[in-house]
Amino acid sequence: MAPFLLLFVALATGSPVKRQTTGGLDANGDGLISYDEVFNTMSLHEALVALDTDGDGFIYLPQIIGLWGVGDKFYELNVDGDDHLTFREIENQMSLRDFFNEFDFNNNGTLDAAEAYQMNFIYDTINNPTFGNPLDANGDGKLSVLEVQSMNYDEVLVALDADGDMLLTHDELMVLFGGLTAEFIHDQEGRDHDGVLDFQEAEAHHMDVEKVFEILDLDENNYLENGEGAGFYTIWEVHLNSANSATA
Template sequence: MTPFLLLFVALATASPVRRQTSGLDANGDGLISKDEVFAAMSLHEALTALDRDGDGFIYLPQIIELWGVGDKFYELNTDGDDHLTFREFENGMSLSDFYDQFDFNADGSLDAAEAYQLIYIYDVINNPSFTNPLDSNGDGKLSKLEVTSHMTYDEVLTALDADGDQRLSATELNILLGSETTEFFDDQDENGDGYVSFQEAHEHRMSLSRVFDRLDQDDSDYLEDPEGAGFYVVWDRILQAQAGTGPVTG
């Protein structure tokens, strides 16, 4: 069973609290109708909510995360580049078409599991102070897209560097890497000084994506608890630094 289908089954059997359909379910019947979506958002607003980095583009991994397959990306990508512009999206798809992509059983309405991503979109549109949490879709685990679209490898290194000396001790690395710390340290501490410098941390083509893969010990393509715990700590530190609430500390 694919990770997307596993996610779908998990959502369909989730607890009642996690399965609530929020304010998007205007009549409270537990289902999201097309009329409720039409009354709540435009396609452009939905695309803006999905554009996490604000660059005006939607990428293939986001389409796959939305609908499980990339077919619509290739159908809408008229110029054959690596992204969809809002114009490409809106020229090839209406809000009704967008809705239909979530209606996996084609019964004309969305239950809580089918509407999961639309609920996230609705929350972003209707809450200007929405903090864009690391677990963007609220499914309790982290995808590679969620991690790499929120932070860069250099931001992670800086967040881990508690004393600001541009090098990381095993203790600092352990916050993110946990049981993978020793192996990472052995791979990256090229000069054997007991620290991984930022330069060393980029050796062997190391990247945020490859760190994710190291932490994904069950090869599920997601970081479930406790695999992703360190990323939440790192993300909090990055947000604190961006907000200017004080130096990043251990």
């Protein structure tokens, strides 16, 4: 199924905290991101707000892994040992410079294109606010784990359940999984083998959005592109319309 292309009008803003809003994060166009370029565009708090895709005020382990490839920093910052980081936990132990350095994997003082991908995502989220936070938040034509995390797995299941019976048929799951649907059903369904998943079965084996992302990422390049993420666009539209109806 082709994705619904969601077109949103950018909201103009005069917010004083957005100090540099033209030219992108790479202000001098040298292909590298320096600390000064980051410092001139955002505070650490603004970066954390941009990463908090569900707006609950917390940063979770999968988001830390998505940022830096490993979860070490989550455990280092998680002083109370719960399942999330508050902004205060992070800001009490990190500066913006520390945050920047976590992306500088080769420790050369600047971020190349690969190192800067997530920082560019943060910049675009801060400086290009759009209605409803469209799924491809930075408009690069591909989806990252951070972007699909704007929906949780339960929301994905509800969006797929077209008739609202809390049972997911092959046709309903096809929207997201396409040719991988039969394999997904086989892996997730219980002993009845009826070819239909109830929500409990769909959540078997600790299935979540990140694991769905991995299933769909056929070329294993850590992005959904060239049609791999088409189903997520469709689900996002259903999710967005449902959210708008609930608040109308």
